[in-house]
Amino acid sequence: MDLDLAQVRAFVLAAEELHFGHAADELSISQQALSKRIARLESALGRRLLDRGGQGVRLTEAGRRFLEPARQALAAADLAVAALADEHRPLRIDVWGHLYAPMRTLAQVTAPGPRLELGHGRDLPSVVAALAHGDIDAAFGRVHEPLHAGLTHRLVRLEPVDVVLSADHPLAHAPEIRPSRLRDSVLWAPGPLHRLDFLHRFAESFGIRDRAEGTNLGLDHFLSDLAADPRRFGLLPADVPLPARPEIRSVPLVGPTPLYAWSLLWRGNGAHPMLDALVSAFAAEAERNRWLEYDPARDWLPENDRGFAPTDA
Numbered sequence: 001m002d003l004d005l006a007q008v009r010a011f012v013l014a015a016e017e018l019h020f021g022h023a024a025d026e027l028s029i030s031q032q033a034l035s036k037r038i039a040r041l042e043s044a045l046g047r048r049l050l051d052r053g054g055q056g057v058r059l060t061e062a063g064r065r066f067l068e069p070a071r072q073a074l075a076a077a078d079l080a081v082a083a084l085a086d087e088h089r090p091l092r093i094d095v096w097g098h099l100y101a102p103m104r105t106l107a108q109v110t111a112p113g114p115r116l117e118l119g120h121g122r123d124l125p126s127v128v129a130a131l132a133h134g135d136i137d138a139a140f141g142r143v144h145e146p147l148h149a150g151l152t153h154r155l156v157r158l159e160p161v162d163v164v165l166s167a168d169h170p171l172a173h174a175p176e177i178r179p180s181r182l183r184d185s186v187l188w189a190p191g192p193l194h195r196l197d198f199l200h201r202f203a204e205s206f207g208i209r210d211r212a213e214g215t216n217l218g219l220d221h222f223l224s225d226l227a228a229d230p231r232r233f234g235l236l237p238a239d240v241p242l243p244a245r246p247e248i249r250s251v252p253l254v255g256p257t258p259l260y261a262w263s264l265l266w267r268g269n270g271a272h273p274m275l276d277a278l279v280s281a282f283a284a285e286a287e288r289n290r291w292l293e294y295d296p297a298r299d300w301l302p303e304n305d306r307g308f309a310p311t312d313a
Helices: 005-018 022-026 031-045 062-081 103-109 124-132 197-206 218-228 275-287
Strands: 050-053 058-059 092-095 116-120 138-141 151-166 186-189 209-212 233-235 249-250 257-267
Touching: 005 022, 005 031, 005 062, 022 031, 022 124, 031 257, 058 062, 092 275, 116 124, 124 138, 124 151, 124 218, 124 257, 186 197, 197 233, 218 249, 233 249, 257 275
Parallel strands: 092 116, 092 138, 186 209, 186 233
Antiparallel strands: 050 058, 138 257, 151 233, 151 249, 151 257
16 A cells, blocks of 8 residues: 555654644644544554543554554655755764763864764764654764664774862872772762763772762863862763863773773665765774774773674784
């Protein structure tokens, strides 16, 4: 049967919002028009996809089965339309992360210009949704599997992480620090720890029981929060440029050295013409700078990152 994509789009938005009013607003149509589109789709399929009752909107079992293929159908249609657009449009790439700075890596392989349009994703789920809907062409950050169907990713950098702490911290003047020596300190997180997977796994792996959460208001605010308490410590990439602040120390972590895994993420089909060149540039830069070296005897990666990383021979 031939699907009416306007009806499919109405269903997908209603299924994602679980609210007819919000879905209708997204489409700039009335709730009555939205209901009619979904009703016609259900009639054509011979299945009820959504239950609307006193407790709100809920997906039926048939609706749950139909939702993901429906999303893929819309993404394919959007890509077909995009293929006819100006082939010289910029590559739209998002970066995300908290105090980590993927822009530094991106800047090392390509300079922003008329063919590169940079954006900032809120977190991995929002970036995955933007990729699936065709709002962006690629994204750059730490990947958590399983991913949305049709997306591809490639590890492009394993970045060493240093510990950052107050100059009054007992370990502040050590030339290097083992992560296990931080057990009596307080891990300071720039946001809810359950959303900062890398920091959460670091704390669990090295037995750091005391953890505190702040608000991500930028690097200067983060460093001021660390300086305010001599028991606190934070983690930052080893080569991030820190402002000159005498009340703060950055010390290498060794035995093992934590590594943060940056990946490039894109749609498997309908890729932007620039994407192959960008992936090749990352590969060349990674080889030149030895960005992907990982030795389990020397380095630490969260368990869910280890499958991506090559190991030293």
